[in-house]
Amino acid sequence: MKVPTSKAILFFVLSVLLSSVSWATAYADLNDFLQCLPKFSESSYPIIETIYTQKNTSFQYVLNAYIKNRRYSTPTIPKPMAIIAAMHESHVQATVVCAKQHALHIRIRSGGYDYKGLSYVSSVPFIILDMFNLRSIEINVTDESAWVQAGATAGELYYKIAEKSKVHGFPAGVCPTVATGGLISGGGYGPTMRRFGLSADNIEDAKLVNVNGTILDRNSMGEDLFWAIRGGGGASFGVILSWKIKLVRVPAKVTVFNVTRSIEQGALDVLYRWQYVAPKLPKNTYIRATSQVSNGEGKKKDVEVSFVGHFLGQIDELLRLINESFPKLGLQRKDCFEMSWVESTVFWAGYPIGTPINVLLNMTNMPTFFFKSKSDYVKEPIPKEGIKSIWQMVHKIEKVYVQWNPYGGRMDEIAASATPFPHRAGNLFKIQYYMSWTEEGIDTTNKYLSFSRKLYEAMTPFVSKNPREAFLNYRDIDIGANLHNQTEFDIARVYGSKCFKDNFDRLVRVKTVVDPQNFFRNEQSIPPL
Known part of the structure; x- marks a missing residue:
């Protein structure tokens, strides 16, 4: 048995003390952050009603409702100081602006399917900006497009498309409870990708809140940022509000x-x-x-x-x-x-043949x-x-x-x-x-x-070599991660080259322009130079 050295013990003690101080300081700043939010929210729906702190009786339920992996719902996992369950785009803007003003770390969660829980867990004091209430879907069969908010699930999207057309669909995943915010920003693949490509290949426009709290669309964000969020992980660059998707034509059967x-x-x-x-x-x-x-x-x-x-x-x-x-x-x-195509999405979700399509609207319960x-x-x-x-x-x-x-x-x-x-x-x-x-x-x-x-x-x-490639949406920090709220470029290049290969350098250039201070970050985010 290896006995810890006195230096190792001292380092551990100091780490615990510094962590305790950090959390205490952050909780002191939390009140100022919460008071800041109404100043930057223009919605008729009061932002105060979207806030869940640890003192709120619904806090634990709201937190666990969108945790899909029980590994990250255990008592020892760090919990957010607060959850902002945005009901309006201005709530997202206010959260970004106030968190930046008060130096609070945020994690952005749309559906909770981040396999490593990076959208709702952090080792430093943090708040969750939760998008599950922003789930509107507007289908336009005439021009074969739809606007889909980030909190809407794939199942809801499939169902809404089928309400409007029996010969249109959208190439995305097989799990109906995955939200489109993270699904599309990481790529999004499914059983029609060999015909239509990825979800990210079928995006015409997007709305995003940038680090300054400004809402941008494709025209105002520019083609570089629009390129980056379609497969590069949106949470490195801002908060995805919604996507304009291109519907694809499918056979009636x-x-x-x-x-x-x-x-x-x-x-x-x-x-x-x-x-x-x-x-x-x-x-x-x-x-x-x-x-x-x-x-x-x-x-x-x-x-x-x-x-x-x-x-x-x-x-x-x-x-x-x-x-x-x-x-x-x-x-x-x-x-x-x-x-029908929509019935095939029910089949791919693992339900028996003949299951009614309204099962696509079901929301999952606590992680099992x-x-x-x-x-x-x-x-x-x-x-x-x-x-x-x-x-x-x-x-x-x-x-x-x-x-x-x-x-x-x-x-x-x-x-x-x-x-x-x-x-x-x-x-x-x-x-x-x-x-x-x-x-x-x-x-x-x-x-x-x-x-x-x-x-x-x-x-x-x-398998592939030099680099050994990996799919971003199957989050795996074994391939490399920046821990303890640090972002070292050399470490980022390790996991970045595996997920993005030669595209990593362009992602870094985009990040450097749109978020030079690295406000939007997690253990596998894109770093600025």
């Missing part, structure tokens, strides 16, 4: 399927072949492959692979295509279901499980022996799934510099490693985090 193959049913051969076929299929076809341990009753615990498909067309056409291009899958008519996610990009097919080695770890860990999301199609056609999201041509597929558990306790959490990192390390030979 689409087809979905979910085919599961066990090892005995040839899953290895099918998955190996999938790597060559899925990225080369026509743009209107998307097949995701997920490896996980079977958990059905009476089943032997073993790895099985689910192939979940989305086809912008009808069953007969899909069957002809798959039987020619991917016969190993063994897709049959009984596996396929025709439905702990989880850890990591990401990778694959540029060359993984050999069968490599797949077997992955499955061995999956079988050992059990509470993990490895999800392969195919690229190609439209993703190959958009330049890597068109938006900050650089992961375009040259990728066969993106991997998500997702591990979840319900057991409490720090020892249990550390055990699963260790499993996650070992699996990630074992994948090193098979």
Whole structure:
């Protein structure tokens, strides 16, 4: 056992004391901040009614309502001094102006799906600017566009589009409770990305509150900032108020399927072949492959692979295509279901076939499980022996799934510099490693985090290199992070190069112009020079 040195003990004590002083000072400033807010709010809805401090009986409920990962709702996690649940754009402006005036750190939360909780957790005294009340959606089928506020969820957007049109949609994620503020600013991908690209590729305008509290649109913010917030993480540059999205045209009927193959049913051969076929299929076809341990009753615990498909067309056409291009899958008519585009979003959300579409309007309750996610990009097919080695770890860990999301199609056609999201041509597929558990306790959490990192390390030979690329919206501070409210450029370049590759330098230049004092920051934000 290593005994701490006297210097180490002294450093720890000083850190605790300084932290206590910092929080005490911030609480003293909090009252001045709260008194400042009405001075800069022009709404008829009093901003005072949007404020939740720790003395408020609803504080804990409002805080936890948009925490999706139980790892960040435990008693030991630092809590904000206050939550401003903005009801009007001027409430956002006032929060930014007053926080800046009184040197208070803010975190911006639109849906709470930041995997690392960076939108609602900080190691220094902070307040949360919560956008969940700003969720209006205005659909204009005539010009095929919509204005969507940052707090509106993907499910709400899908539902509203379907109310207006049966032949329009929007390319975004499969989880209906993710809010559009963070979804789009980090890229936003889903089962139609091979046809239409990312959510961020289909944005025509945006409204943002900058560091001075001014509301900007595309024209007034300029093309550099408009470029940066579409995949570069909006929270580094300001507060996203709303997006003007471009609706896309979809068939009146689409087809979905979910085919599961066990090892005995040839899953290895099918998955190996999938790597060559899925990225080369026509743009209107998307097949995701997920490896996980079977958990059905009476089943032997073993790895099985689910192939979940989305086809912008009808069953007969899909069957002809798959039987020619991917016969190993063994897709049959009984596996396929025709439905409207909006019904397909319900299917992708994991609901049974036939579930009413109003389920898209449901809001999740308090977090129910702990989880850890990591990401990778694959540029060359993984050999069968490599797949077997992955499955061995999956079988050992059990509470993990490895999800392969195919690229190609439209993703190959958009330049890597068109938006900050650089992961375009040259990728066969993106991997998500997702591990979840319900057991409490720090020892249990550390055990699963260790499993996650070992699996990630074992994948090193098979994934992108120099840099090893990562998807921003699968937030993972293992790839690099600026901790303790510091922003060191060299550290930022480590995680920045993985998430943005060559686009990192342009993001830094934009940040330097629009927020030179680094007011908008978190552990993985873009730094100014």
